[in-house]
Amino acid sequence: MDPIERAxxxxxxxxxxxxxxxxxxxxxxxxxxxxxxxxxxxxxxxxESAAVLHDIGYSPVAASTGFHPLDGARYLREHTGVDERVIRLVAHHSCALLEAEERGLRQELAREFEKEDSALMDAMIFCDMTTTPDGSPTTSESRVTEIVGRYGPDTIVGRFIQRAAPEIHAAVQRVSKRMSAIQETYQPM
Known part of the structure; x- marks a missing residue:
């Protein structure tokens, strides 16, 4: 089976x-x-494989620590033959190290899973943070606001996402600029 189909x-x-x-x-x-x-x-x-797999750590089958990036990456490492780079993107998606820090798991996450190339990490942030919980496109500003509203500003997730917001918005902006540059290159004159 094709790796994307498998994912x-x-x-x-x-x-x-x-x-x-x-x-x-x-x-x-x-x-x-x-x-x-x-x-x-x-x-x-x-x-695309990392994107569709990024939240599997929420699954009751995969959840063990309650921290979905770590749980999902561990599940992929232990139960599948998924590419190591996909696993690293899942482990570190959307500034996961900051949330891991809030949970006392930063060293564990960093020790077990290397971060992937920064351009790919930016793309992963873009994909996750410009998608609503129901799967529709949105802005990173709206997404961060939605997450804070859903979890509350003083929860682990609320504190983490507020700390991560500047990096999330910067990553989305970097990806958007790269896409704009490509689109300008291929526009007919």
Whole structure:
């Protein structure tokens, strides 16, 4: 089976029935990844796979620490033959080290999983943070506001996302600039 098909199949098996809204979000994040093909080149398949798998750590089958990036990456490492780079993108998606710090898991995450190339990390942030919980496109500003509202500003997730917001917005801006540059290059005169 093709690696992308395998990623979709695995994510669907882990999320579709038990967490249908999370599954819709993951499909939307994967759609955002497909939209970035012009700037991702050879890494397009890798990003799409990571995008659809990024939240599998929420699945009751994969959850162990309650910190979904770590749980998802561990599940992928221990139970699948998924590419190591996909696993690293899942482990570190959307500024996960900052949330890991809030949870007392920063050293554990950093020790177990290397960060992936910064351009790919930016793309992963873009995909996740410009997709609503229901899978629709949004802005990173709206997404951060939604997360703070859903979890509350004084919760672990609320504190983390507020700390991460400047980096999230900067990553989204870097990806948007790269996409604009590519689109300008290929516009007819």
């Amino acid at each position: 979709y199949s695995l994510a669907e098996a882990l999320l579709a029935d038990s967490l249908p809204r999370r599954w819709r979000h993951s499909l939307g994040v994967a759609e955002q990844a497909r939209s970035l093909r012009p700037i991702l080149g050879d890494d397009s398949s890798l990003m």
